[in-house]
Amino acid sequence: MAGQNRLTGDHGGLMDGVYRHQRHFYDATRKYFLLGRDPLIAALDVPEGGSVLEVGCGTGRNLTLAAKRYPHAHCFGLDISRRMLETAARSVARANLDDRVRLARGDATRFECRALFGMSKVDRIFLSYTLSMIPDWQAALCTSLANLAPGGSLHIVDFADQSGFPDLFGRTLRAWLARFHVTPRVDLIDVAGALAHAHKGHLVARSLYRDYALHIIVTLPPQPPADAARMQNDIGRDPLPA
Numbered sequence: 389m390a391g392q393n394r395l396t397g398d399h400g401g402l403m404d405g406v407y408r409h410q411r412h413f414y415d416a417t418r419k420y421f422l423l424g425r426d427p428l429i430a431a432l433d434v435p436e437g438g439s440v441l442e443v444g445c446g447t448g449r450n451l452t453l454a455a456k457r458y459p460h461a462h463c464f465g466l467d468i469s470r471r472m473l474e475t476a477a478r479s480v481a482r483a484n485l486d487d488r489v490r491l492a493r494g495d496a497t498r499f500e501c502r503a504l505f506g507m508s509k510v511d512r513i514f515l516s517y518t519l520s521m522i523p524d525w526q527a528a529l530c531t532s533l534a535n536l537a538p539g540g541s542l543h544i545v546d547f548a549d550q551s552g553f554p555d556l557f558g559r560t561l562r563a564w565l566a567r568f569h570v571t572p573r574v575d576l577i578d579v580a581g582a583l584a585h586a587h588k589g590h591l592v593a594r595s596l597y598r599d600y601a602l603h604i605i606v607t608l609p610p611q612p613p614a615d616a617a618r619m620q621n622d623i624g625r626d627p628l629p630a
Contacts, residue, residue, distance in 0.1 A: 422516070422517050423596060423597055423600060423601050424545040424596045424597070424601045424603055425449075425450055425516050425517075425545060426453070427545075427596075427603065428450075428514060428516060428543050428544075428545045428603060429450060429453050429454050429457060429514075430457070431543060431603075431605065432454060432457075432458070432512050432514065432541075432543060433512075434454075434458040434461040434511060434512050435511060436460050437460055437461070437462075438458075438461050438462070438511035438512065439461060439462040439463075439464065439507060439510040439511050439512070439537075440454055440458065440461050440462070440463050440464070440510065440511065440512040440513070440514070441463075441464040441465070441466070441501065441505075441510045441512070441513045441514075441535070442454070442463075442464070442465045442466075442513075442514055442515070442516070443466060443496045443499075443513060443514070443515045443518060443528065443532055444466075444467055444468075444496055444515055444516070444518030444521070444522075445465030445466060445467050445472075445473075445476050445491065446467060446469075446472050446475075446476065447472060447475045447476055447479055448465065448475065448476030448477070448478075448479035448480050448489075448491075449479065450514070450516050451463060451465045451476065451479075451480070451489060452479055452480060452483045452485055452489070454514075455483070455485050455488055455489050456483070456485075461488075462488070462507075463485075463488055463489045463490070464489070464490050464491075464492070464501070464504075464505050464507075464510065465489065465490075465491045465492075466491070466492050466493065466494035466496070466499060466504060467491075467493065467494070468493065468494065468495055468496065470493060473491055473493055476491055477491055490505055492504040492505065496515075496518065496522055496528040496531065496532075497522065497524045497527035497528050497531055498527065498531055499531060499535070500535065501535045509535060509536060509537035509538075509540070510535060510536065510537060510540065511536075511537050511539075511540045511541075512540060512541055512542075512543065513532045513535065513536055513540070513541075513542050513543070514542070514543040514544070514545075515528070515532065515542075515543070515544050515545075515546070516544075516545050516546075517545065517546050517547070517570075518546070519544065519546050519573055519576065520546050520547050520565070520570045520571055520572055520573055521568075521569060521570055521571075525573055526579055529542075529579065529580060529583055530583065533583060533587060533606070533608070536608055537608075538608055538609065538610050538611050539607075539608060539609070539610040540607075540608055541605055541606065541607040541608070542605070542606040542607075542608075543603075543604070543605050544576070544580065544602070544603070544604040544605075544606075545596070545601055545602065545603050545604075546572070546573065546576065546601065546602055547565070547570070547572035547573075547600070547601055547602075548572065548595060548596070548599045548600060548601050548602045549572060549574050549599060550562075550572075550598075550599055550600055551599045552595075552597075552598025552599040552600070553598060553599075553600070576602060576604065577591075577593050577602065577604065580593070580604050580606055581593075583606065584606045584607075587606075587608055587609075588608075588609050589606055589607055589608045589609060590606070590607045591604065591605070591606050591607075592604070592605045592607075593605075
């Protein structure tokens with residue numbers, strides 16, 4: 389557990405450093421290459437009175453758009469970076485959504501909705517260009533599914549392998565992304581598919597913009613399988629260090 393806490397603290401500090409200045413112009417620049425975020429929000433289809441959580445909410449850009457699109461939903465966001473959460477809080481306030489959007493600091497690899505927000509499960513969870521920045525991204529997927537309500541769905545958009553572009557484009561993009569601690573997860577579909585199968589769920593994946601990005605949806609069955617608890621990884625859930 390101590391090792392996990394050190395890793396959490398290290399990654400949180402790293403993200404605070406990365407976004408110390410970038411957060412102030414993040415949304416203005418990222419719209420040109422974080423493609424597919426708006427279609428992801430449109431596909432959430434949050435039920436009336438349902439709940440939606442963004443894991444890695446960053447500046448709050450996606451979360452405020454989701455809250456506006458689904459005005460009867462309960463909206464939540466978590467991020468490991470204190471600096472990004474400060475920016476997200478300002479975004480939520482500017483949109484006059486303080487009464488509908490709650491934010492919390494949390495580790496994507498080992499959070500609990502009950503501890504952070506007082507809700508045991510949520511109906512929709514989404515990760516937008518987040519897994520490519522999380523070292524233990526498989527644990528983040530497992531934890532998100534563990535916090536998803538029966539019949540709920542997990543929505544992901546992230547970088548693909550850029551196989552539809554010339555090799556030089558892909559190499560250049562990956563080298564540039566690495567400067568920001570971003571690594572495309574080339575086996576994302578395989579891992580998400582295996583988890584969907586383990587949960588008796590259903591996966592839909594499609595390529596976006598000539599394999600520039602992937603849009604993945606994992607939908608859980610209305611009732612969890614009897615052995616669901618044994619399917620989860622043994623993920624520590626100690627509180628984040630102050």
